[in-house]
Amino acid sequence: MVHLRFINTDRIQIKLLLVTVIYILSLNFSSAQDYKIIGMTSDLPDGSKVSIRNLDSNDPMVTTEINDNRFEFSGKVDVEPSKFIIRIPDLESTEYTFFLVDNSTVTIDVRYKKYLNHADITGGTIQNEQNSYRNLIAKKKQAYDSLRKLEREAEDPDLKSEMLSKRSKILFEIENEKEKYIKNNSNLEYAAYLIDDWKMNKPNSEVQILYNGLSDRVKDSKYGKNIERYLALSQEMTEGAQLKNFTLKDLDGNPVDLEFFREKYVYLDFWASWCGPCRKQHPELRKLYQEYKEKGFEIVSVSIDSDDSKWREAVEKDKLTWTNLIDYKGLDGDVAISYKVSAVPISYLIDPNGKLISRYFNGRHDLKQKLANLLAD
Template identity: 30%
Template structure:
């Protein structure tokens, strides 16, 4: 009887022990010739990588740790050919790859990964439509301004459909995977849809690293909406002369964000020169804000282009500084600021920009 009692206490003690939190990924890659595999995670809105290196023995590896919330990681082979995607969560996960082919991968033990695969499969047609529209828009930019405008509107419609697709998911409010797709698909101009998406998430989903990125991007996008005050910067040209935006109140100011390596930006130069000629001598000032990181690239580009207006820089590129304050994540972007220092628009491009400027009263 005494032994039965002790046995009961032991069983009760074991049952009461809290299971250790964290994840264990056991991977098998059939025919893998390497001895290492790399773990990578791209942080949303950041170029930094989270790195780990794992040993591979006889095609097998093990990865242990803990994540605050589910997130997408990549296992990169030693030869860097292909990658194995896994939506990681705190659970016991098995990953099996047949013949070393990254598309022939099986994952068990991660409910988040199952949801990730399902969402991507269900959104396939929407993604194809969006990608096709984006491709046609880029091609039209060189030859047909009116078609470009229509396709730009169409891409916004497709993007709205993608976000609507996320909101319509059955487990939308509590999903820890949907915020990842939102961080990939959201556009800064789609404020209403993104705000609705975020507000519909529960507290756990809102703590996701992807939701936090979306919220930051949303707040940045709101700052540069038409009617808001433009960020008052102080920048210098290659000769060290400083320019403060607020010194030009009383005049319109056009800000073009560009870089030496940006081919699309170079296509805008003829149109910008037309704007310069159109507004010369009027209450209108133009500045190019160069987003190179290296001073020599900036200086060489200034000398090469010989623009008749100042080319300024803080040499921070997209990493903070003026680009972040103006929510610039891709270029070219062209802002127009009114005489009161408020944003009029950031959608100026090509022939449409010239038509817009011609309608202003100076």
């Protein structure tokens, strides 16, 4: 006897449809967790290099090549959003520019642009918020940049002074617009980003007021938490301020307190092995240290290197015979935040009572004259 079995084709088709839908949704979910950066250029040869780097992580620079005036990157931002930098060396102007990335698609249009910072960058919530803000201040920013160019090119000191005065006035207007934008957009994460980016240049009391005005949701964002931590750790770096103590390890792995050097004048220098301007000042510091170390002067160098071997190699090569400490957490460490270190080199001259005398940026200082006056025979 032959048994006939009827197959319910409708049920099979429904099952296949469900499997297909689930597969498509899984692809979409996966891609939604990644970022894609699509770039367009003009008149650049195939093989031209494009490099990006996530500045909010320790990831190295990533490089790809242009093909048919297009380039593409993809990846994942673990903590959204993140600040990226992009460079295209074969552009007429080799400057770089910054942009913000969440796990979405970002388009960078550099077609017919001489300067990379004139690129049209769109895509992602916070990048689009940045575009709106930049459009708001565009005319003032253009006027500021034009005056800066004229100031650099001017040979007449009076003309330079005039350009500087006009530029300072426009900068004041731009900062007023920024503060107004923050207060009027307290529900946008980009408002917190602006405060976070601006905080080192403002008194903590003013940063606190701006932070207090943010919505609870924005305070709980990445940049909101950055500001909260900064306000908890940082100190006002004004002349005469009593500076906080900290403890870091030296070359032998021993913990060293800054307070150990009380009763001496201390030059506290933040630096890194990869920082050219930092290391350029070491020969002069060696001379000053030899001249004044027996008269109550000490140098304490704090490296923000993440690579222990490169730090040690630089200390030995540069013949740094004074106290050398390291904070492997770099600019994100508690010490750097406490001392408002957003870039290196930055240094402080501290009196024997632990109070701030002077603050110096970019390796420029008047330490020789200061020590001659303070430690005169």
